[in-house]
Amino acid sequence: xxxxxDLDVAYVAKLARINLTEAEAELFQKQLEDVLKYVExxxxxxxxxxxAAGHGLPIFNVFREDAPRDWFTAEKALxxxxxxxxxxxxxxxxxx
Amino acid sequence: xxxxxxxxLSIADLQSLLRRxxxxxxxxxxxxxxxIEAVDPDIGAYLSLDxxxxxxxxxxxxxxxxxxxxxxxxxxxINVMGxxxxxxxxxxxxxxxxxxxTVIRKLRAAGAIPFGKTNLDEFAMGSSTExxxxxxxxxxxxxxxxxxxxxxxxxxxxxxxxxxxxxGTDTGGSIRQxxxxxxxxxxxxxxxRVSRFGLVAFAxxxxxxxxxxxxxxxxxxxxxxxxxxxxxxxxxxxxxVPDYAARLGHDLRGVRLGLPKEYLIEGIDPQVKxxxxxxxKQMNSLGAEIVDVSLPTTEYAIAVYYIVATAEASAxxxxxxxxxxxxxxxxxxxMLDLYGCTREEGFGPExxxxxxxxxxxxxxxxxxxxxxxxxxxxxxxxxxxxKAFEKVDALVSPTSPVPAxxxxxxxxxPLQMYLADIxxxxxxxxxxxxxxxxxxFAEVDGRRLPIGLQLLGKALDEARILQxxxxxxxxxxxxxxxxxxxxxxxxx
Numbered sequence: 145x146x147x148x149x150d151l152d153v154a155y156v157a158k159l160a161r162i163n164l165t166e167a168e169a170e171l172f173q174k175q176l177e178d179v180l181k182y183v184e185x186x187x188x189x190x191x192x193x194x195x196a197a198g199h200g201l202p203i204f205n206v207f208r209e210d211a212p213r214d215w216f217t218a219e220k221a222l223x224x225x226x227x228x229x230x231x232x233x234x235x236x237x238x239x240x
Numbered sequence: 241x242x243x244x245x246x247x248x249l250s251i252a253d254l255q256s257l258l259r260r261x262x263x264x265x266x267x268x269x270x271x272x273x274x275x276i277e278a279v280d281p282d283i284g285a286y287l288s289l290d291x292x293x294x295x296x297x298x299x300x301x302x303x304x305x306x307x308x309x310x311x312x313x314x315x316x317x318i319n320v321m322g323x324x325x326x327x328x329x330x331x332x333x334x335x336x337x338x339x340x341x342t343v344i345r346k347l348r349a350a351g352a353i354p355f356g357k358t359n360l361d362e363f364a365m366g367s368s369t370e371x372x373x374x375x376x377x378x379x380x381x382x383x384x385x386x387x388x389x390x391x392x393x394x395x396x397x398x399x400x401x402x403x404x405x406x407x408g409t410d411t412g413g414s415i416r417q418x419x420x421x422x423x424x425x426x427x428x429x430x431x432x433r434v435s436r437f438g439l440v441a442f443a444x445x446x447x448x449x450x451x452x453x454x455x456x457x458x459x460x461x462x463x464x465x466x467x468x469x470x471x472x473x474x475x476x477x478x479x480x481v482p483d484y485a486a487r488l489g490h491d492l493r494g495v496r497l498g499l500p501k502e503y504l505i506e507g508i509d510p511q512v513k514x515x516x517x518x519x520x521k522q523m524n525s526l527g528a529e530i531v532d533v534s535l536p537t538t539e540y541a542i543a544v545y546y547i548v549a550t551a552e553a554s555a556x557x558x559x560x561x562x563x564x565x566x567x568x569x570x571x572x573x574x575m576l577d578l579y580g581c582t583r584e585e586g587f588g589p590e591x592x593x594x595x596x597x598x599x600x601x602x603x604x605x606x607x608x609x610x611x612x613x614x615x616x617x618x619x620x621x622x623x624x625x626x627k628a629f630e631k632v633d634a635l636v637s638p639t640s641p642v643p644a645x646x647x648x649x650x651x652x653x654p655l656q657m658y659l660a661d662i663x664x665x666x667x668x669x670x671x672x673x674x675x676x677x678x679x680x681f682a683e684v685d686g687r688r689l690p691i692g693l694q695l696l697g698k699a700l701d702e703a704r705i706l707q708x709x710x711x712x713x714x715x716x717x718x719x720x721x722x723x724x725x726x727x728x729x730x731x732x
Binding site: 146150151156157158159160161162163164165171172175176178179182183184186187189190194195196197206208216218219223224225226227233234235236237 | 273334335336338339362471475537539542543545547553558561562564565566567568572573574575576577578579580581583584587589592593595596597599602603606610613614615616617618619620622654655656658695
């Protein structure tokens with residue numbers, strides 16, 4: 145596939161666990177290259193004396209007592225599962 | 241007042257009728273149901289409705305509570321127990337919420353009735369609601385145009401009198417921009433002011449829940465109910481919450497309004513520009529002092545946003561893997577294939593694009609160049625606003641550079657769509673609060689399209705921003721204008 149940047153959409157899609165079709169990969173490659181070209185302008189900003197912002201506002205660690213409380217039942221947690229049995233989420237075989 | 245006229249009322253007016261026992265909450269729900277049946281086939285604002293449950297809740301409602309007996313629409317990305325929560329995505333199409341978000345718990349405690357879920361861009365990613373995988377929503381002022389987004393369903397419902405008020409979410413303008421394009425009020429609180437617990441996360445450091453309403457007073461009433469600290473959201477701010485509605489009524493004398501010179505960009509529609517200039521002049525004549533200010537990092541805001549927001553989205557949306565809830569692809573070969581097929585089939589194109597971009601900017605070798613640099617420029621943007629707010633009480637701009645655009649007009653070019661958020665996006669990066677209020681109309685192809693005025697305030701200064709917006713609103717009639725579909729519905 146033709147590429148004009150370091151971005152390889154097909155490879156990154158694999159990292160993101162999305163099985164893109166070839167046509168999609170090609171379209172996204174072009175569209176995201178446009179976006180990456182646009183964001184290059186950030187290299188004009190002088191950030192030499194600036195700390196990275198984690199949030200817009202200063203927020204610090206929040207602690208609470210490590211105490212048990214009522215929360216989801218297993219039944220509720222499973223209520224939207226695509227497949228479930230015996231109180232478990234059922235998935236394809238993981239170990240050969 | 242006949243039942244047909246009820247849906248056009250503001251929340252405040254509805255409440256005075258309810259409290260004087262001139263109407264009952266059950267009649268309100270019935271009137272709203274009839275209204276939705278009449279207009280929503282044309283508008284497409286709602287993804288799901290639970291009017292029978294709402295009617296039952298209305299029977300038991302206590303109208304003397306702060307929002308007693310008031311039905312409210314909820315953007316379908318906020319969990320309401322027992323109702324669907326689709327995020328307008330195929331991947332959550334059959335999902336049912338198993339708990340109430342904190343905002344819903346608080347609205348219920350205040351007596352409100354969350355009766356229906358509104359359409360949005362899939363996972364709130366978009367500016368036109370066209371990215372919904374489930375439904376097309378049209379602008380009540382002109383059905384061939386978008387309602388804005390991503391809270392487009394909430395905005396269209398309120399504008400068409402098919403909701404008294406609604407909740408939306410704002411990550412880069414998703415409350416303010418659809419409010420502007422649909423001719424209503426949209427309020428984005430300070431980051432952390434309203435709990436995000438139970439909101440499906442898109443970009444966790446930017447997302448904030450807020451009201452879309454017909455008037456500024458209604459926005460203040462909803463804010464009274466939903467604002468405040470929540471132990472279940474670690475980013476929620478533990479700060480006292482004023483009575484926003486009680487603080488309304490100040491005039492504009494002594495208020496300092498800043499005009500950021502960087503916001504006078506090319507590409508602003510001349511009719512939008514004229515409406516904003518007229519609004520500024522009017523606020524000046526009402527006693528506000530107009531001050532020129534500078535936000536030099538404005539040009540970086542969209543670039544920073546599309547790195548930070550996509551990075552956070554790529555992490556947040558990792559949970560949709562076909563295992564614990566939502567859609568699961570059939571015939572997957574193994575576990576990895578199950579993830580890959582589920583996400584390929586379950587997500588729409590814009591969501592996939594953003595996850596891929598976010599994964600890339602966080603990936604080894606590119607993290608410093610993109611993500612870290614963006615977070616540093618974000619700090620510069622925050623400092624710009626802090627400096628501006630040393631000089632002024634609020635910043636004034638258009639909410640959107642253009643009025644509502646045509647369906648399909650921008651859908652093919654993601655970057656052009658992103659650029660439409662130029663005036664709203666920086667507020668999310670800085671964590672500050674902002675509002676859009678109606679300030680005029682543009683004449684396009686012989687139709688009137690609403691224009692929104694944006695006021696931005698410093699963090700936790702919601703009360704003042706609502707005061708200023710209210711003072712302006714009270715001297716205009718823009719918020720009283722109803723779209724043609726609203727008038728047509730009432731005559732029928």
